[in-house]
Amino acid sequence: xxxxxxxxxxxxxxxxxxxxxxxxxLCPMSNIDDKDYYFQPTSCVQVLVRLIRNVIxxxxxVPIHHDRxxxxxxxxxxxxxxxxxxxxxxxxxxxxxxxxxxxCNFLRKFSCIEPDIWSKYCRRVAQxxxxxxxxxxxxxxxxxxxxxxxxxxxxHKQYNYICVIYGWTSVA
Numbered sequence: 507x508x509x510x511x512x513x514x515x516x517x518x519x520x521x522x523x524x525x526x527x528x529x530x531x532l533c534p535m536s537n538i539d540d541k542d543y544y545f546q547p548t549s550c551v552q553v554l555v556r557l558i559r560n561v562i563x564x565x566x567x568v569p570i571h572h573d574r575x576x577x578x579x580x581x582x583x584x585x586x587x588x589x590x591x592x593x594x595x596x597x598x599x600x601x602x603x604x605x606x607x608x609x610c611n612f613l614r615k616f617s618c619i620e621p622d623i624w625s626k627y628c629r630r631v632a633q634x635x636x637x638x639x640x641x642x643x644x645x646x647x648x649x650x651x652x653x654x655x656x657x658x659x660x661x662h663k664q665y666n667y668i669c670v671i672y673g674w675t676s677v678a
Contacts, residue, residue, distance in 0.1 A: 512526075512547075514526065514528070514529045514545075516529075516532070526545065529545075551588050551589075554584075554588060555585065555588050555589050555592075558581045558584060558585055558588075559585075559595070561578075561581055562578060562581055562582070562585075562595070562598070575602075575606060578602065579599070579602065579603065579606070579608070579610060582595060582598070582599035582602065582610070582612075582613075583610070583612040583615075585599070586599070586612050586613060586615035586616050587615055590615055590616050590617040590618070591616075591617055591618050592616070592618070593616075593618045595616070596613065596616035596618055596619050599613055599616075600613060600619075600627050603631070604627075604630055604631060604634060607631065607634045607635050607638055608631070609628065609631040609632075609635075613627070638672075641672065641673060648674070649674065652674050654671045655671065656671050656672060656673065656674075657670065657671065657672075658670070658671045
């Protein structure tokens with residue numbers, strides 16, 4: 507459409523452009539009196555924030571391998587600029603980076619993160635990183651029944667993610 511015209515994009519059917527009447531036919535709430543509420547203008551930033559939230563939510567359902575993990579961190583980075591007040595994204599990004607043992611300075615862009623929370627986050631990343639270094643520095647003799655060596659890069663057959671063997675356990 508031309509600049510200034512209203513477009514309704516059907517995100518479930520390949521991005522088809524719909525009329526208002528077509529949207530109302532698809533909308534399960536079409537019997538609601540205040541239909542105009544659901545047709546409020548949305549900024550490009552709001553659309554992008556929604557898109558990023560959907561991709562992140564999808565990533566929480568599907569196992570994430572190394573490349574997708576860094577892709578997700580980049581999505582959180584974009585969110586820190588587009589929606590710095592989004593507390594849920596800030597907390598999820600902090601937890602995700604802690605799982606990866608990576609300090610993400612972009613998290614400071616989230617205005618909802620208080621200085622004391624930032625300090626705790628930095629300490630936890632440092633502790634997690636130090637713990638991993640200690641774990642990796644211990645030389646281990648591989649038991650005879652163990653198939654894989656420390657340092658091997660593996661592809662998980664069932665969940666299709668890439669991992670690195672960094673230790674053994676006797677617990678299955």
